[in-house]
Amino acid sequence: MRLSLATVAVALVAPLAVQAQSLRPQVDAWRRAHEREILVEAFALLAIPNVASNQDDIAKNVVFLTEAFAKRGVVLTPLRAPTGGSPALFGEIKAPGATRTVVFYAHYDGQPVAGGGWDADPFTPKLSRYQNSAPTADVPLPAPGDTVDPEVRIRARSASDDKGPIVAMLAALDAMKALKQVPSVNIKFFLEGEEEAGSNHLGALLRTHKDKLQSDAWLFFDGPVHVSGRPQLVLGVRGVMGAEITLYGANRALHSGHYGNWAPNPSVAVANLVASLRDTDGRIKLPGFYRDVPVMTAADRALARALSATDDSVRKSLGLAHTELANAPLGERIMQPALNIRGIRTGNVGGGASNAVPTSATVSIDFRLVPDQKPARIRAMLEQHLTTLGYTIVRDPNAASTSGNRSRLAYVSYDSGYTAVRVPSVLPGVQAVKRLMARSYGQEPFIMPILGGSLPLFHFVEQLGATVITVPTVNADNSQHAPNENLRVRNLWDGIGVMTELMVGLGREWAPRLQ
Template identity: 40%
Template sequence: MHRNPGKTPTLIALAQILGFLAPAAGPAVAQNPLEAVRRYRDANQGAIIAELRDLLSVPNVAGDLPNIRRNAELLASMLRKRGATARIIETGGEPLVYGEIGEPGRPTILFYCHYDGQPVEPANWDQENPWVPVLRTASIEAGGRIVQGWPGPADRVDPEWRVYARSASDDKAPIVALLSILDAWRAAGITLPNRLKFLFEGDEEAGSRHLAAAARQHRELLSADLAVMADGPIHPSGRPSAFFGLRGLVTVDLTVYGPIRPLHSGHYGNWAPNPAMRLAQLLASMKNADGEVLVDGWEDDVIPLGPAELRALERFPHDDEVQRLQFQLGSVDGKGRTRHELIARPSLNIRGLQSLFVGPGARTLIPSVAVASLDLRLVAGNTPQRQVEKLVRHIEAQGYTVVREDPDSAMRVNTPRLVKVEAGAGYPAGRTPLDHPAAVAVVRALEGAGLGEPVVVPTMGGSGPAYVFTDILGQPFVIVPIVNHDNNQHAENENLRVGNLFRGMEILAAVASAPLRPR
């Protein structure tokens, strides 16, 4: 750690950072925003958990429009309960929920969360229904037992207890944390440090199909001096984390063609080209033995990290060797670069392969086609279209004719090497420089929260709609996660460690209090 103990702020210094020194006639501690959150949280732990339980009880798979609508209406009512104005923004699909509260003249922070969740396979869960939340004394892996009966509103809750349900961590817990912060400040009579806006999306897990269009349509409504995405897991150390970007993403499917139907490998082997072998050779041409992408110009348009970003990576608590052993990897790619250095570069990943049969069903056949599904992670400077074009040029350089639709018989018999390329629409990356004034303000607010030196990273490895905020709305952007790193998001037995919710209230309150300058 690189923390300087001599710079740890006192409560009074923290209050100065946040601009909330108490008036001389009143108790200073009562006017401190973070202290108000801590006091309210400690007195209302059972009530906070109960509200999360109720929100988690509404099924929320994107595409299930009746239940998605129930979620949206519930969230709008939860915002209004706190004195915020709220409305449902129609998108032609899953609606957005918008809310705002605070004095119009103050700097504005837009908090983004999503209320939809991944589909579930109930048979794979250790509970009957993933939308009937279960409280356990610890994680299932640690032998946690089911708690019979939920705590009362004023009961203290063991921070090691876990709530098991779909979206417990991804991403309904941050919503409840944010709304509980409003409760705390209202109970303490505190004027909001900044004007706060909220945007809750019901389509994130399905690719945020409507968010960009809604942002363009409601640009003025969503204007802000900072956008904060409260999503994802916190650093395993538990220290506050701030990621100032997300990668973009575009998917590509490659189909290599062989005979019109599978052929006997004894009669036709060594004569009829095998599309699975040709696909393997084509894929192998895209990377070298160290995992370096060999596609010409792959990184030519990348916006390099600046000095502030490079310093942040130097200070980052890298755990690559721990993770290598955890995943039982005999070696790693990257020529000695750290995982987070590599996250700052565009990637090319094979996410699936398909041809004929393996295992007990394997047969002695030459396949008719072979398919590879790729995901291309993008960083600042890349665009989905340009990255796909680079890949197509590389494929053509290997002697292939590229088509976009299934070829007809004439095309198949007259083309020596044929591949169909199908690319998704994709979306670009979004990243805010670490020396941007808003980024500096966020880091200072987290440093002043008394929760440990924050982990600051230029960009997160995952992809998401950061570009909507950075490019369309023109806002500085940061991801501030709060949930436990072992939360099983997207998988069975998704869970939230209760202590992360309670600590997350402090983290998000610090960000909501950041001393911003209006743009």
């Protein structure tokens, strides 16, 4: 993206503008008188299962959210893609005299809970004290007008990812009304319904409703604050691409004494494949992989190192004696691509182990990508690597059952994958959001050039030409996608505060758009 001198000048001089008084003390005073009501509504939303594949549960979430926003005067309309999928919910507030339009994004679907590990029903929300990411004791809801210890956590699936920010949006609207404040920007709400299922229909949905979704910026309320607890403003996300590879041995299990050093062992083949893909320091060994990876600038390196001030305490909390590449800063590592081994399945261990050569082995991989890397190119490099190793790639999972060449076959499948996105920090809109975050939190946010996790932001850039800014609000140790997912109550209060500040102040803080 090329910036004009005028744009850069506005970004540089804007921090010198006279700072308005923060709304946070007033918002906090209102919230302290209404904590029970906020938590009761949060519990009601979190009690509704929301796995994207269950359309009955998705429909229940749609009804609840439609009614909740309607109470605040916002009419939500389901937006659907012609290709199918769960609906996104769209609503808007038009502010008189506003020249800027901002979309507030969150998603209402969540991860599955299969596999156990929860201390109680994931869809029976509780207030709990936590220690080392595990609940220790339950806490009752506060009485009307009373407050709750802000270190207590809401334990439920999707509490942090991503229903908590939706609760904060609703409470921010209530706070504005109670404080007789009005938005200074036109606000649009976009609540996605299949983010945790890969957003497979999102591109078509955005294309279909492009005119309705035009804006000056999208504010994404997803993801955690910095591990230190300090707020962070995120300029982009890594892309992602998943792959699964199955290698084969004989067409039946073979006695390891009779055939163990004669018949090819697919478990060994997969282990060697993994070793050929990455080293122990995380460097990806595919030939030409780093050709599209930009060299990290000095400015980005400085930001990354600032983000890594707490690395030692994070290592200690995770029980790690060391981390990859000689304890390289986490902030730097996040800004580089990564290859993760999600799992390997082959044979058995423990009481199920037998002295046999297994018939197949599967490795599941995810790549995290940085700007300029394309999933299609990664797939091509991976397949070229397998071909170089002597494998014939097949797309049919049953191909090996009839082949006389099983030990040279590699069945490969992929998820859709998507590219990374990043916006320049000097954009006036980014700088305006930064100042309002500092005003609400009482401290400057970290600037996170790119988030370690992945979100399908590229759809918004490709289909709408959107400027996407991520404003995380939830705690870093929230166990998202895992048992006992939680949202620290103080982070919910922070989310209400910063969203109110943005709704009321962004139009004044961000120079008016020329008509």
